[in-house]
Amino acid sequence: MANAVVPEETYLALDIGGTKVNSGFVTLSEEGYTVTGQERIPTMAQRGGQDVLLRIVHLVERQVAQAKTQGIELKGIGIGSAGVVDSEHGLIATATDTMPGWAGARVAEAIHLGRGLADIPLYMVGDVGAHGLGEALRGAGVGYDSVLSIGVGTGIGGAYIQHGKLLTGEHGVAGHAGHIPHGLGKGVLCSCGTTAGHIEPVASGTGLATLYNLRKEQAGQDSFVENGAEVVARMNEGEEFARMIVTTSATALGECIAGMGNLFDPSVIIISGSVVKAGPQWWDALRAGFLSSALPLVQKTQLVQGELGDDAPLVGAASAIQRHLREA
Ligand SMILES: [Zn+2]
Structure with a gap:
């Protein structure tokens, strides 16, 4: 990192998979990372993409409210999701049959319509990409x-x-x-x-x-x-x-x-x-x-x-939004 001092920054990170959706507060610092306040929900993918998306929006609303209660300042939301992700538009380009109706889900738009979420910066990458970013930046790839x-x-x-x-x-x-x-x-x-x-x-x-x-x-x-x-x-x-x-x-x-x-x-x-x-x-x-x-x-x-195990996708999703904001 070129910056002399990298301040600690905390992001809400989500890992959206076919069986579960994991979320947590990821704090990135020069020394490493911490993951706190995790909440998992079952994806229940068979209910269809819109149902999944609605429950994800509610999860984000709960987590953002929780962060406020705990005095955590969230810099943004990073998401790693199953499916082929269109990062620029924050939507799912294609998805397999394991998540019916997930293709086309406008994830960023739906979250920004959530209660108190209109202005929060958000960036989404694929779940495998998020995992790789986590390992590359904070795990075995350091x-x-x-x-x-x-x-x-x-x-x-x-x-x-x-x-x-x-x-x-x-x-x-x-x-x-x-x-x-x-x-x-x-x-x-x-x-x-x-x-x-x-x-x-x-x-x-x-x-x-x-x-x-x-x-x-x-x-x-x-x-x-x-x-x-x-x-x-x-x-x-x-x-x-x-x-x-x-x-x-x-x-x-x-x-x-x-x-x-x-x-x-x-x-x-x-x-x-x-x-x-x-x-x-x-x-x-x-x-x-x-x-x-x-x-x-x-x-x-x-x-x-790999060294990070289940932390990798969350840490990678947080790293993705951090980098996105720095490039913006
Ligand atoms: Zn194939």
């Missing part, structure tokens, strides 16, 4: 010029941050790491609707289970699993087939990450999400896949685990 952040959970997402700025692309789509082509995914239905062969449906947590069940079926066996955690559990119990699935999946993901590394040449690559807890076999295969496909200089780039 001290690095550029960060490639990859989240491997129920799905796979990514974000590229250079000098603290999130790359959004022409349509807000930049960073969709799960939709990078890989032969392993050929014929497997991706969350985006294609069967052309994307990495997400065979390398996310869900993807581990999908790959396991597909290969089991091909082998004429019927010992199916419910989720990725079950595949990992079977591997840890010594099942060779499960170990092979985890290795195959992580190697393929590592190859895709190498491709992204070759494109951006980031200072560091941060991997977060539930699947990173799969253990050393997963990490070893990921790194092997990465090394096999990364250009010689990119092979030196570290693949490290």
